Amino acid sequence: MALDVYDDYEQGERVRKWLADNWASIAIGIGLGLALIFGWQWWKAHRAGLDLAAAEQYQLFTSANQAGNAVRADAAAAVLTRDFPHNIYATLAVSLKAAREAKAGDYKSAAADLQWAAAHAPDAALKGLMQLRLARVQMAMQQPRDALATLAAIDPHDYRAEAAIARGDAQLMLGNQAAARVAYDQALAYLKPDAPQRGLLKLKLDNLAIAGK
């Protein structure tokens, strides 16, 4: 197992030559690597900073909202929607604002807010929930057709029972008893056996009984 043996000098020369030929590529490689590492670090810190700023803004919003200070709460919510529109905190704050407005009977503002929230929600599950609430508000505004359109836009795999119940209610407002019945029947099939809404849904269905059944 004889190895080719260079003496120290020869070896040093070879290394020096290799370095002279390739130093540019090496430097660029190291530079790129460092840039990538620091860039990634910077990006993470930047994101964390943004998240923290949004969290603080949301904190401002909830404490003002709970204290009943609508002006301050809405100001905080406006900052969130302007500066962090795609952050989850913006969606949450706007949904809370909508709930307050709906409670006060201002369905128009509530509907507008929920529409914004549904459009900007960063998560599909959250978006569906906003749409579901929007449909309820639209029904309260006597706009069952709009409500049906909103409900139809919800991902058909999510909120199946809740959406079906709301669909039934909207159809009933339009006087479509048969369609309402179909929707309620669907809801009943989607509900778990021990779901608390079952009792009320059964009542609704009984009330829509068809002659001859």
Place this chain on the structure above:
Amino acid sequence: MLTLLRDKLSGWFAKILFGILIFVFAFFGIEGYFVASHATWVAKVGDHQIGSQAFQDALNKAREQQLQNNPQIDPKALDGQRFKNDVLEGLIQRQLLIDLAQRSGIVVTDAQLRDAIAHVPAFQSNGAFDPTAYTAVLAGAGLTPETFQDMERNDLTVQVLPQALSDGSIVTPQQIDGYLRLIGQTRDFSYVDLPVPQPVDSTVTPTQIADYYKAHADAYMSPEQVAVQYVDLSTDSMPAPAAPSDEALRKLYAQNESRFVVPGQYDVAHILISVPKNATVAQKSAALAQAQKVDALAAAPGANFAALAKQYSDDLGSKNQGGDLGWLGLGDTDPAFQAAMVALKPGQISKPVLTSDGYHIIKLLAARAGSTKPFDQVKDVLASEYLKDARDKEYSRIAGKLIDAIDSNPGSLAGAAQALGIPVHTSPLFSRAGGSGLFADSKIVQAAFSSQVLKDNNTSDPINLSPQHMVLVHLARHVPAQPLPLAQVAGTIQSTILAQRVAAAASQQADALLAKLKAGSSLDALAKSVGGNVKTIAAATPGTQGVDPTLLSAVFKLPAPAPKQRARSAVNLGQGRYALVEVTAVHPGDPSKLPAEQRAFLTTQIGQMQDAATTQAFLDALRRATTVQTAPDRM
């Protein structure tokens, strides 16, 4: 030597050997990269694993909580698969929320964390956050502030979303009105109870009975029964051991002497010259001088101790009683006081004795010597203890031997028992519903019908009815479920057939009358034709009293009639009874009648229900978007 080694190792043989070694070392353990290592997770949510340890911890916590909330809960319910699934579901949901929080940048600010920790009641004193309490509580729980803050931060992060979801829930007045219209609905209706008709043919031939018996064989079976051989072992069933000898009892008495000692008692009086807690040397010596003076006065012949106590004693509790402290036992007083007191003879007075209160001058008024109960007095107690102990030991010995014998030969109970001189009994037959006596106990019945006993013909595991009471069973006879003889059930079958005929006739009659009613006959006329009369109920609710609940529920399920129309039906009330019913009007509930505060309450209630439902649906939606695997076998 080294040269030799080098020479030998440079040959082709050595090269091959090295090649093999290199191969072995390089690839040894490589299968670990291809075959999954031993997995211990019980659930996998996305990339996150919920380990079996975390699951066990959560399970134990949940059990504790359940037991605390509901001490009467059946412990079996906390052991079942269902409970485990619920706990795992909770962990999965929590992980889904954590994932979403991380994904969408939900963070807890330091201010929030500080605020939350400051509001934990355990860390507060006088309504404000107390840093010493904080560190003390954490230390008690074995946590560092850092780990606790991390836990708390996680908890807060998880709470943000559900909190926002529930705070943002919307219940419109329209929903409440709709609910009130439904729930407050009343209906007007009239009905006639139809008479139960006679069966067309009331004779049942034996052939008919036999045919029915054949067609419904499953319904006429005797229950599966077993009889078992059993051993009923308890301390009471142990043979009475020989009465202990006097000598043995005396030995026991010597071992337990301390139990029979009646300690001495001392009636003492004292005079206290108090020394303040942080007295100076001067104060101390002044007190000693005073004590010695009083002591001399008390020890003088003819001295009146009581009068001296009244004059000099600093013990406010006793000075007016002449210093009398009453009867004291050992251990009732300061050790120094006691040592002096025990050394006195009645009437004697001690030198001043220093205790933490100051100097005492003690007079022993009277003493009752301590005594030891003599052997004869406690002999019976010792004898009965001896016997009980002997029986317990005998029980443990025999039970242990029996269990060992059965472990090595599970098929034979009688053999093992007889070898130990334990009687083996045979039970009467009993079914899964249980028998009488011992065999009413569900644990024994379960064991008797277990596959171990019934199928494998082995002896059951020991069934402990109480700590010193054990039963073992072994199958003696198995009577499978079998058809009851026709003669025994003919009567039942006859009445069943008759009841069916009545039901058929009643249904026919009801259908005919309903057809007539729908064709335009009046309910009154139809009632008269069957000899019944019409009852009319106005504004009935689903809970109206005095009407058959089956009828009432049917009335509320009938389609609402159009104005001036009627909804009609024949309602089967069971056992051949039918009612012909006609709903004349449906009145929706009036939402405006509900007082405002009840409405607010209802809004909250419906809101909570809706909230629970939508939050669950939200979690379901999250779960659908994430890969969740569970490993029930590792739970």
